Amino acid sequence: xxxxxxxxxxxxxxxxxxxxxxxxxxxxxxxxxxxxxxxxxxxxxxxxxxxxxxxxxxxxxxxxxxxxxxxxxxxxxxxxxxxxxxxxxxxxxxxxxxxxxxxxxxxxxxxxxxxxxxxxxxxxxxxxxxxxxxxxxxxxxxxxxxxxxxxxxxxxxxxxxxxxxxxxxxxxxxxxxxxxxxxxxxxxxxxxxxxxxxxxxxxxxxxxxxxxxxxxxxxxxxxxxxxxxxxxxxxxxxxxxxxxxxxxxxxxxxxxxxxxxxxxxxxxxxxxxxxxxxxxxxxxxxxxxxxxxxxxxxxxxxxxxxxxxxxxxxxxxxxxxxxxxxxxxxxxxxxxxxxxxxxxxxxxxxxxxxxxxxxxxxxxxxxxxxxxxxxxxxxxxxxxxxxxxxxxxxxxxxxxxxxxxxxxxxxxxxxxxxxxxxxxxxxxxxxxxxxxxxxxxxxxxxxxxxxxxxxxxxxxxxxxxxxxxxxxxxxxxxxxxxxxxx
Numbered sequence: 001x002x003x004x005x006x007x008x009x010x011x012x013x014x015x016x017x018x019x020x021x022x023x024x025x026x027x028x029x030x031x032x033x034x035x036x037x038x039x040x041x042x043x044x045x046x047x048x049x050x051x052x053x054x055x056x057x058x059x060x061x062x063x064x065x066x067x068x069x070x071x072x073x074x075x076x077x078x079x080x081x082x083x084x085x086x087x088x089x090x091x092x093x094x095x096x097x098x099x100x101x102x103x104x105x106x107x108x109x110x111x112x113x114x115x116x117x118x119x120x121x122x123x124x125x126x127x128x129x130x131x132x133x134x135x136x137x138x139x140x141x142x143x144x145x146x147x148x149x150x151x152x153x154x155x156x157x158x159x160x161x162x163x164x165x166x167x168x169x170x171x172x173x174x175x176x177x178x179x180x181x182x183x184x185x186x187x188x189x190x191x192x193x194x195x196x197x198x199x200x201x202x203x204x205x206x207x208x209x210x211x212x213x214x215x216x217x218x219x220x221x222x223x224x225x226x227x228x229x230x231x232x233x234x235x236x237x238x239x240x241x242x243x244x245x246x247x248x249x250x251x252x253x254x255x256x257x258x259x260x261x262x263x264x265x266x267x268x269x270x271x272x273x274x275x276x277x278x279x280x281x282x283x284x285x286x287x288x289x290x291x292x293x294x295x296x297x298x299x300x301x302x303x304x305x306x307x308x309x310x311x312x313x314x315x316x317x318x319x320x321x322x323x324x325x326x327x328x329x330x331x332x333x334x335x336x337x338x339x340x341x342x343x344x345x346x347x348x349x350x351x352x353x354x355x356x357x358x359x360x361x362x363x364x365x366x367x368x369x370x371x372x373x374x375x376x377x378x379x380x381x382x383x384x385x386x387x388x389x390x391x392x393x394x395x396x397x398x399x400x401x402x403x404x405x406x407x408x409x410x411x412x413x414x415x416x417x418x419x420x421x422x423x424x425x426x427x428x429x430x431x432x433x434x435x436x437x438x439x440x441x442x443x444x445x446x447x448x449x450x451x452x453x454x455x456x457x458x459x460x461x462x463x464x465x466x467x468x469x470x471x472x473x474x475x476x477x478x479x480x481x482x483x484x485x486x
Contacts, residue, residue, distance in 0.1 A: 080110060118153025119166050122146040126174050136183045143174055144215040161277050161284045168273030175266040176301060185305055189263025191216040195229060196241030225272055230261060262337035265305040271298035289363050293370055296355030300373055303345045303380045307484045310341035314479060318394055321474035323402045335395055345384030352377045372433040379425035383483045386418035390462060409466050419459040426452045454481035
């Protein structure tokens with residue numbers, strides 16, 4: 001019997017393999033065409049979403065910084081990041097500061113969307129590393145570096161509430177209320193008022209001395225702070241950096257500009273960052289019931305900062321009570337600076353009270369906590385009004401070559417009823433918040449008694465000045481009593 005069969009020859013095998021290869025190629029081309037079509041359909045949507053998150057001018061560099069480590073290191077990024085963490089800790093212990101900052105930047109590039117990286121490293125720079133230095137300038141530089149590190153993190157994680165909270169806390173807690181707060185707040189103001197120094201020198205040593213000026217500019221000119229560099233004057237419109245002008249302070253007048261030629265408290269920047277954080281509507285590492293009140297708290301402490309700062313300058317100007325004392329060379333600048341401070345108190349105190357009221361409408365159970373802050377804001381507004389009027393009288397006295405003319409006397413006496421109101425406002429605070437019960441005096445009452453004593457000394461000092469004999473040296477030590485605590 002004969003069996004018919006097809007014999008597989010080498011030529012047939014080649015033909016069959018080629019057919020299978022062509023079929024697979026066609027399938028691959030079809031899949032590629034489908035995927036390409038999907039990419040073309042999705043690209044406009046992805047581009048629009050990316051543009052909404054990252055500004056176009058920053059997208060290319062930022063994407064490169066993020067994507068390059070991903071493409072080149074792949075899964076080894078985590079191992080390298082852990083290694084750099086260990087190396088950074090050794091650098092900190094060995095006080096290798098430049099290497100430490102470099103490693104922090106590398107870690108951020110390896111883990112750009114890990115918010116804790118920026119929070120931890122910024123906190124380390126502003127708190128731990130700044131404490132390693134004795135000089136206040138070096139300390140201030142590290143605080144600014146920590147703040148800048150948070151903004152780098154925000155660039156990769158826009159509107160992240162934890163980063164916004166940490167930024168606001170850096171202004172509020174570190175620059176505003178830490179142990180070095182008096183120096184930090186003064187230096188912050190100084191860098192803002194002297195921005196015009198940047199770019200005016202080519203000397204290397206002077207350029208290094210202006211490093212913190214540049215760091216401050218990089219921060220204050222971020223768009224949400226609504227700051228514009230002020231010109232020297234109307235005759236020099238192109239010479240910028242003599243303080244800043246800020247818009248958006250008043251919700252009902254968003255375009256109204258307020259000039260701060262002599263700097264502005266870090267609590268303004270804390271206020272803006274708290275508002276930005278609250279606008280996200282998302283929870284943070286801190287309870288929202290607590291964080292929601294920090295807008296009012298920031299404005300309240302802005303009033304406090306300006307009162308303390310203004311008093312220190314006033315005491316310095318008028319410490320000498322001798323008749324006909326020489327007018328300081330920068331007397332006019334100091335007058336405008338102090339008047340700005342008292343203006344800020346009158347501007348921010350009502351705004352702070354509105355913020356507290358809005359917070360208590362959302363969280364009424366917090367009234368027991370913030371009632372004292374509202375009363376404190378009220379008495380600071382009363383102190384600011386009295387101090388401002390007294391200062392106007394002292395300026396008139398100085399301009400009159402320290403002669404007690406009827407006009408000077410009248411100006412000074414206008415402050416007296418305002419001091420009575422300030423004393424009454426402080427007393428109200430003590431009676432309501434720090435009452436004496438069963439003969440037991442509240443332990444914190446003594447601190448506020450000092451403020452009332454300072455107001456009484458002011459009132460008595462003004463009366464003594466008005467009643468002073470022509471040509472007599474007047475004791476001006478009453479100006480050295482602070483109207484608010486440090």
